[in-house]
Amino acid sequence: MQIKHVSLPILFLILFVNSTFSQDRIEKWDVFEITLKGPSSGNPFVGTTLTGRFSNGDKVYEQDGYYDGNGVYKIRFMPDKEGTWTYLTSSNKRELENNKGSFECTSPSAKNHGPVKVRGSYHFQYEDGTPYYPFGTTIYEWPFQDAQTKARTVATLKSSPFNKVRFLAVPPYKDRYVEGPLKITVFPFEGTSRENWDFSRFNPEYFKNLDECMRKLRDLGVEADLILFRPYDKGKWGFDMAGQEVNRRFAQYMVARYAAFRNVWWSLANENSFIRNMNDNDWDELFQLVQQKDPYQHLRSIHNADRIxxxxxxWVTHVSYQYYNVVKAPFGTAILRDIYKKPVVNDEINYEGNIDSRWGQLSGEEMTFRFWNAIIGGGYATHGESYQASPWISNGGRLTGSSPARIAFLRKIVESNPVGGLEPIDHYYENNMAGKAGDYYLIYFGKDKMNRWDFVLPKRELATGVKFKADIIDTWNMTVTPLNKVFEVVPMPGNRYKFIDKNKSSIKMPGKPYMALRIRKIEDGAKVKDDGRHELE
Amino acid sequence: MQIKHVSLPILFLILFVNSTFSQDRIEKWDVFEITLKGPSSGNPFVGTTLTGRFSNGDKVYEQDGYYDGNGVYKIRFMPDKEGTWTYLTSSNKRELENNKGSFECTSPSAKNHGPVKVRGSYHFQYEDGTPYYPFGTTIYEWPFQDAQTKARTVATLKSSPFNKVRFLAVPPYKDRYVEGPLKITVFPFEGTSRENWDFSRFNPEYFKNLDECMRKLRDLGVEADLILFRPYDKGKWGFDMAGQEVNRRFAQYMVARYAAFRNVWWSLANENSFIRNMNDNDWDELFQLVQQKDPYQHLRSIHNADRIxxxxxxWVTHVSYQYYNVVKAPFGTAILRDIYKKPVVNDEINYEGNIDSRWGQLSGEEMTFRFWNAIIGGGYATHGESYQASPWISNGGRLTGSSPARIAFLRKIVESNPVGGLEPIDHYYENNMAGKAGDYYLIYFGKDKMNRWDFVLPKRELATGVKFKADIIDTWNMTVTPLNKVFEVVPMPGNRYKFIDKNKSSIKMPGKPYMALRIRKIEDGAKVKDDGRHELE
Structure with missing residues (x-):
């Protein structure tokens, strides 16, 4: 968040009322922040309430504040309407009560499209209506690395295809986090070890680091899939055994502090069922708490382990799945859509890499294949990379795998489609086709080595005489080869479900795996030049 | 139901109290039936209540009776405990109230294992503990055919592998059901056409026919997967548009009449979402009604169309699915198990046949393949046959396809396994293996044409030195070829997940599709003769 301009009289006015500090102008969907001085005695993390009521016409939000240590309290608010907002604080502490103010919400800058929401049943869009297609990556511990590594991660993301990062709010137990120089930023609670945690007090230094990481992602235009809870404690710190009261307090603090970031997504947990002392009722409760406390209703999901x-x-907005088989064929994702009736993000599909653990041994080809399967199934996938020499999924740094370039290629194809979210077509019978029936077909052949593809489409939305053009896509070599040929469809004789090209055309395919076709309707009046080349047989 | 023996004094006594007629001895899980004379004026189907309270020690059941026309009321009860049961009726009609009696429940005969229940999370068993592995078939309209066809269906079932039949309580609209000589048995309601249905009165002739069909299946040892509601009305009869009040009354009557049959399963609907004027709340309500009214808690599910x-x-005891892709690979069924945490029966996987509709065009090979996939995925499947010359799925009669023999072969393999319900093994990574880790592995290769299989098993439950024997199974040609060789496992060098044979053995496979392997632990002391034949390389 940038403080753009603070005029002196307003600053004076605010300071006069209390030790408030805030901006007077902010763009839509940025973070407006109020700073208040208040009591520091006792334990302000527990028992002190602070809420801002923000109004702009018929828009009214209640946004909880949080204690930031040293007698400093803050309220962060994300205005989602242009114009003048006024606010009034309430608290159970006199010093924090009845602070008033106003600010101007200006139009968003070019790259600010607002938070991501669900579009229709199965896809996403930014709040300004721009489609958002998640192409995520996983960097679990990136906030807890040294400054140089974090900077490198940010630079890598900038030129990567990834527009969502999954990461842990609390790192897994590792000796270096206890012993290293960065330990002050690693623990959300006061203390340094299992012996002296104070689970009733948060550690402001930890949160300041996390603030900075959230801002960095937001400035990159990257969604932060922020994972609130995780196992991986190995019995060392006790963070996964702190009990539901601590869990509630932590979740509530996180929401108070980060809900105003337009790029936040709430991932309740990573591999939730590996936290053996928490059951689904506990997760229900935390979901509902986040749902209740987040004024902007950011996306909410949870990432499973062995109990789905x-x-x-x-309260679940979308499916965040770890189930590798789902992406071994396109129909897996399509089944999940039909079961859950929500967007499906295959957030863990194994990682490209060469480590001993079999979850980190995918080839770049296999990772790319799984991404394509997720897309053709009408959903999405999340990348991860685990080479021995470069543990991206843990620390970030540099990407060395071969899949990111192919994922970038796939993302371009998906984002350039003219029909919006890709829907599986005729998917109870066909398993390799997504798009929009009648208009746009992306057909993926996976590991099949096709020498030709007969021009046959499911009949839905087709009529005799509709014309199509086609491109051959090599998903691995990243080429798109347009065919200079027009296909005109007629019902397939003897088959009530299909249409074919009126000349019974086939498309010659190169007999390699990982090929796809893109077939697009030609609007009336549009022309495709047929130069007589022999791509067809 | 057979009346085994009615002694005259008891008969007299019962007749004296009211016009009651019932048996004095009945075997466990058979139908004990009380017949009462009562009012026939007005509409006894609506507003007359009748319930029997049956007690035997600490077992007490409330079983609703039903009106059977002509002033006759019945209560059917399924005793599930041997010994003396007493009963007492209550009613809002004086003539039906306060009927008392008792009977002896004797031990079940050899083929009577009681109703089928869920065993553990994913499988089934009869109430006496005998495992039940569903191998169902579909004969939607068999109760509504002429006597000869019904007899032929029963004879066919007798020598078939099928131990469950899915069928409709109400047939689809067809002209012949309106016009034919059998129409009296076709409609559950009084009337003959849309113009004169009385949805408040049931048609006893229809139900007497259904009674007989239920008995026939029970006597065969076949479970009746009785489908209460269905679309398929084509706007002709209005049975699918009668409204929720009629639906409730019908469901309640069906439960009162058939719950005492040990072989009944409640299938709330076929293709439920094709009944467009009913939503999931309606289905919830009907499920709960059946759950509340069935004293014996028979299995309950619903068969989906386009909204799952x-x-x-x-209130759902198991998954009854129509989603063909699920059975195109073993992992589909395994995913459903993990999602629903209940037994999965793929009740419609397309049908073997040659009709124009693509849902009825499977080869016998493909049907068999899909059955194996369901089993290897840790679930079950249901057969159907739709040859133009022999519409088994509609009418019954004779089976002409090639899959039933292979399904019988599969059933034998499944039923002879020593470990109970087959569980997918290492199924997040492996997709072709079910059984019980460490003891029993059924490995299915589907359409892969393997020339050899390296002896490699997932490590779970294995230890160095454990010995196994193996059989090659040709699932299509229905042969089991034991290998005269002992495999002794050791950890696989360089792989933390696998064990291999200590001699790095492979098994030579015939390079054909539809092959499987069965690998069984050799208990200490057991021996397998190695005659040096060259099945291994």
Whole structure:
């Protein structure tokens, strides 16, 4: 968040009322922040309430504040409407009560499209209506690395295809986090070890680091899939055994502090069922707490391990899955859509890499294949990379795998489609086709080595005489080869489900794996030149 | 139901109290039936209540009776405990009230294992503990055919592998059901056409026919997967548009009449979402009604069309799915198990046949393949046959396809396994293996044409030195070829997940599709003769 301009009289006015500090102008969907001085005695993390009521016409939000240590309290607010907002604080502490103010919300800058929401049943868009297609990556511990590594991670992301990062709010237990110089930023609670944690007090230095990481991602235009809870404690710190009261307090603090970031997504947990002392009722409760406390209703999900959470529950906005088989064929993702009736993000599909653990041994080809399967199934996938020499999924740094370039290529194809979110077509029978029936077909052949593809489409939305053009896509070599040929469809004789090209055309394919076709309707009046080349047989 | 023996004094006594007629001895899980004379004026189907309270020690059941026309009321009860049962009726009609009696429940005969229940999370067993592995078939309209066809269906079932039949309580609209000589048995309601249905009165002739069909299946040892509601009305009869009040009354009557049959399963609907004027709340309500009214808690599910019901709901005992892709690979069924945490029966996987509709065009090979995939995925499947010359799925009669023999072969393999319900093994990574880790592995290669299989097993439950024997199974040609060789496992060098044979053995495979392997632990002391034949390389 940038403080753009603070005029002196307003600053004076605010300071006069209390030790408030805030901006007077902010663009839509940025963070407006109020700073208040208040009591520092006792334990302000527990028992002190602070809420801002923000109004602009018929828009009214209640946004909780949080204690930031040293007698400093803050309220962060994300205005989602242009014009004048006024606010008034309430608190159970006199010093924090009844602070008033106003600010101007200006139009968003070019790259600010607002938070991501669900579009329709199965896809996403930014709040300004721009489609958002998640192409995520996983960098679990990136906030807890040294400054140089973090800077390198940010630079890598900038030129990567990834527009969502999954990461842990609390790192896994590792000796270096206890012993290293960065330990002050690693623990959300006061203390340094299991012996002296104070789970009732948060560690402001930890959160300041996390603030900075959230801002960095936001400035890159990258969504932060922020994972609130995780196992991986190895019995060392006790963070996964702190009990539901601590869990509630932590979740509530996180929401108070980060909900105003337009790029936040709430991932309740990574591999939730590996936290053996928490059951689904506990997760339900935390979901509902986040749902209740987040004024902007950012996306909410949870990432499973060996007991799959019920993603049909109403507080879950989308499916965040770890189930590798789902992406071994396009129909897996399509089944999940039909079961959950929500967007499906395959957030863990194994990682490209060469480590001993089999979850980190995918080839670049296999990772790319799984991404394509997720897309053709009408959903999405998340990347990760685990080469021995470069543990991106843990620390970030540099990407060395071969899949990111192919994922970038796929993202371009997906984002350039003219029909919006890709829907599986005729998917109870066909398993390799997504797009929009009648208009746009992306057909993926996976590991099949096709020598030709007969021009046959499912009949839905087709009529005799509709014309199509086609491109051959090599998903691995990243080429798109347009065919200079027009296909005109007629019903397939003897088959009530299909249309074919009226000349019974086939498309010659190169007999290699990982090929796809893109077939697009030609609008009336548009022309495709047929130069007689022999791509067809 | 057979009346085994009615002694005259008891008969007299019962007749004296009211016009009651019932048996004095009945075997466990058979139908004990009380017949009462009562009012026939007005509409006894609506507003007359009749319930029997049956007690035997600490077992007490409330079983609703039903009106059977002509002033006759019945209560059917399924005793599930041997010994003396007493009963007492209550009613809002004086003539039906306060009927008392008792009978002896004797031990079940050899083929009577009781109703089928869920065993553990994913499998089934009869109430006496005998495992039940569903190998179902579909004969939607068999109760509504002429006597000869019905007899032929029963004879066919007798020598078939099928131990469950899915069929409709109400047939689809067809002209012949309106016009034919059998129409009296076709409609559950009084009337003959849309113009004169009385949805408040049931048609006893229809139900007497259904009674007989239920008995026939029970006597065969075949479970009746009785489908209460269906679309397929084509706007002709209005049975699918009668409204929820009629639906409730019909469901309640069906439960009162058939719950005492040990072989009944409640299938709330076929293709439920094609009944466009019913939503999931309606289905929830009907499920709960059946759950509340069935004293014996027979299995309950619903068969989906294009909107998948939420099978996690507590009143659903198992998954009854129509989603063909699920059975195109073993992992589909395994995913459903992990999502729903209930037994998965793929109740419609397309049908073997040659009709124009693509849902009825499977080869016998493909049907068999899909059955194996369901089993290897840790679930079950249901057969159907739709040859133009022999519409088994509609009418029954004779089976002409090639899959039933292979399904019989599969059933034998499944039923002879020593470990109970087959569980997918290492199924997040492996997709072709089910059984019980450490003891029993059924490995299915589907369409892969393997020339050899390296002896490699997932490490779970294995230890160095454990010995195994193996059989090659040709699932299409129905042969089991034991290998005269002992495999002794050791950890696989360089792989933390696998064990291999200590001699790095492979098994030579015939390079054909539809092959499987069965690998069984050799208990200490057991021996397998190695005659040096060259099945191994």
């Amino acid at each position: 959470y019920d993603y049909t529950k109403p | 019901y939420d099978y996690t709901k507590p």
